[in-house]
Amino acid sequence: xxxxxxxxxxxxxxxxxxxxxxxxxxxxxxxxxxxxxxxxxxxxxxxxxxxxxxxxxxxxxxxxxxxxxxxxxxxxxxxxxxxxxxxxxxxxxxxxxxxxxxxxxxxxxxxxxxxxxxxxxxxxxxxxxxxxxxxxxxxxxxxxxxxxxxxxxxxxxxxxxxxxxxxxxxxxxxxxxxxxxxxxxxxxxxxxxxxxxxxxxxxxxxxxxxxxxxxxxxxxxxxxxxxxxxxxxxxxxxxxxxxxxxxxxxxxxxxxxxxxxxxxxxxxxxxxxxxxxxxxxxxxxxxxxxxxxxxxxxxxxxxxxxxxxxxxxxxxxxxxxxxxxxxxxxxxxxxxxxxxxxxxxxxxxxxxxxxxxxxxxxxxxxxxxxxxxxxxxxxxxxxxxxxxxxxxxxxxxxxxxxxxxxxxxxxxxxxxxxxxxxxxxxxxxxxxxxxxxxxxxxxxxxxxxxxxxxxxxxxxxxxxxxxxxxx
Numbered sequence: 001x002x003x004x005x006x007x008x009x010x011x012x013x014x015x016x017x018x019x020x021x022x023x024x025x026x027x028x029x030x031x032x033x034x035x036x037x038x039x040x041x042x043x044x045x046x047x048x049x050x051x052x053x054x055x056x057x058x059x060x061x062x063x064x065x066x067x068x069x070x071x072x073x074x075x076x077x078x079x080x081x082x083x084x085x086x087x088x089x090x091x092x093x094x095x096x097x098x099x100x101x102x103x104x105x106x107x108x109x110x111x112x113x114x115x116x117x118x119x120x121x122x123x124x125x126x127x128x129x130x131x132x133x134x135x136x137x138x139x140x141x142x143x144x145x146x147x148x149x150x151x152x153x154x155x156x157x158x159x160x161x162x163x164x165x166x167x168x169x170x171x172x173x174x175x176x177x178x179x180x181x182x183x184x185x186x187x188x189x190x191x192x193x194x195x196x197x198x199x200x201x202x203x204x205x206x207x208x209x210x211x212x213x214x215x216x217x218x219x220x221x222x223x224x225x226x227x228x229x230x231x232x233x234x235x236x237x238x239x240x241x242x243x244x245x246x247x248x249x250x251x252x253x254x255x256x257x258x259x260x261x262x263x264x265x266x267x268x269x270x271x272x273x274x275x276x277x278x279x280x281x282x283x284x285x286x287x288x289x290x291x292x293x294x295x296x297x298x299x300x301x302x303x304x305x306x307x308x309x310x311x312x313x314x315x316x317x318x319x320x321x322x323x324x325x326x327x328x329x330x331x332x333x334x335x336x337x338x339x340x341x342x343x344x345x346x347x348x349x350x351x352x353x354x355x356x357x358x359x360x361x362x363x364x365x366x367x368x369x370x371x372x373x374x375x376x377x378x379x380x381x382x383x384x385x386x387x388x389x390x391x392x393x394x395x396x397x398x399x400x401x402x403x404x405x406x407x408x409x410x411x412x413x414x415x416x417x418x419x420x421x422x423x424x425x426x427x428x429x430x431x432x433x434x435x436x437x438x439x440x441x442x443x444x445x446x447x448x449x450x451x452x453x454x455x456x457x458x459x460x461x462x463x464x465x466x467x468x469x470x471x
Contacts, residue, residue: 007304010361011278011295014333016309016349025049025062025344026069030316033083033102035135036179036222036269036286039317040337040344041097043089044325044397046111047337048097049344050084050317051076057084057101058119061111064325077120079107085135091322092139092371096124096403098147098161100134106149108161110403117453125164125405129157136180140187142386143378144371145403148190150178156192158204160375164405167379168204184227185276188383191233193223199235201251205381213254217245222269228296229279232258234303236270236283244270246283248296248303259302263292273320277364278333280306282349284318291318291336291347309347313340323366324395331359363391369398 029052031039039050042064050059057080062070082102090096098108107123130151140146145162154177156170176195183190189210190202197220201211217223217237225235228248235247244266248259268285275282281303283292291309296302319337326332334349351362368389373382389395 007299009295009304009306011280011306011333011351013352014280014293014306014349015352016291016336016347018311018338019346019348023067023346025067027072027342028060028070028344030339030341030344031083033085035085036271037086037135037317038271038319040319040339041087041089042319042321042325042335042337043094044322044395045094045113046089046097047319047344048077048087048089049319049339050087053078053083056081057099057103059084059087059099061097063115066115075116075119077109077111079109079121079123079126080105082133085133086137088137088139090139090403091141091367092144092369093403094369094397098137098139100137100149100151102133104128104130104133104151106130106134106137106147106159108147108403112450112454114454114457117456124403125161127157127159127161127164127166129159129166129169130155136178138181138183140378141183141185141367142187142372142384144374146187146375146378148181148183150181150192152177154178154194156181156190156202156204161403162375162405167375168207170202170204170207173200173202173209179222180224182226184231186383186385187378189227189231191225191227193225193235195222197223199223199225199233199249201233205379211251211254213249216247216249216257219243219245221267224270224272226272226274226281228274228281229276232296234272234274234281234296236272241265242267244285246270246281246294246303261301261303271318273318273334273336275323275334277323277366278362280334282320282334282336284315284336286317287314289314293349309349311338315339316341319344323363324368324389324391326391328358328363328391328394329356331362333362358392365390 031050041048048061058076058078080101080103084099084101086100095111100106106127108125110124132152134151136150138148147159147161150156154174158168174194179193181192192200197215199213200209216235218240219238221238223237228234233249244263247257268287270283270285273282279296281294289311293306295304315338317339321335331351331353336347338345365388367386370387372384372387
């Protein structure tokens, strides 16, 4: 008599559960712009969501603890002149977020730990280099202040946010619209998908394509690709019959897939989220009402279906919490922030365990907030694995660290454009000490304004408590 043997896996019983209604974020007008971005970015301090905004683009930043109904006058981050298409938190500074927009610019923002009184309108730095809308941004996983942007001009640019300078431009590699870009674990390689139906693996510093696969999925709909363990590549796409597929590929043999599985027939592009610590890939389709998850192993069939979290309402976007933001005491291995039309609903993925002790096998050391390299070191050819931290005692977010942008003298690197003009005499009268004095005064005024904003915010909170107590 044959007996079916069930594959052993500690993640076989992972289940998803939405939080209670009072722990959701209500009354948020999620953006309706047509874009395959996730519209949401999360870290251990904040959740940021791209929202509808008249006369430009905006996103809202909420402290994780500020659940419930969001005040309609809650300050927004507004600086773009057209809709925001993508946002991404810096992995090395929980108070710094980058935004990409239809107005062709990328902006980097410093978010204070307290809730500001007015909209945040002044970015720390504005990065201009694209000629068409910018739909993708992604921070380097190990190097400080290195940011990647990709636009509809088929151009990928790497920036040093600390100086506001362009480090590299990959301009002759893509012949059509770029669908997505992903880093490998140490940030030495990029994987990109493109409308020309090719998946490319690129060494950005050598500016060369080291591997390329044409038509990993036969369908015409967009493809997504990410790096997973051991340098393998995981893709999602569509078959010729418009069935959604997932594939696993080895760079050493890019012609044939390690695994290729068909899933269902639906129009939504599958957004893959990968947890390197557990080797689980979560697939969230835009317009779907479910999250499917798979475990990637070295045993055939290599991509093992685990389970599906299902709900009634479709998702407009999805945020994925880094491992250091999870509650280890509840055996939480992933947390998603599902966007509805008017709210954001956290969904917790848990491994059922009877013991209340710390589970070493579920929480290996995970990448922490400290960068392993400086931007210049990485650009010169150095690579480093992420600096790992233990989650045994839970992760405590670091206090606000200011992002300092040091502008280099533009005249040192660029000749003056056009014919030379004689400088006016008033320029020479304005001496360096006087300039420094003015800048110091501006800095002091900014600090005063920030202190007053914090004081007003504290007083408002006290007033709310007082009025609530007298009701």
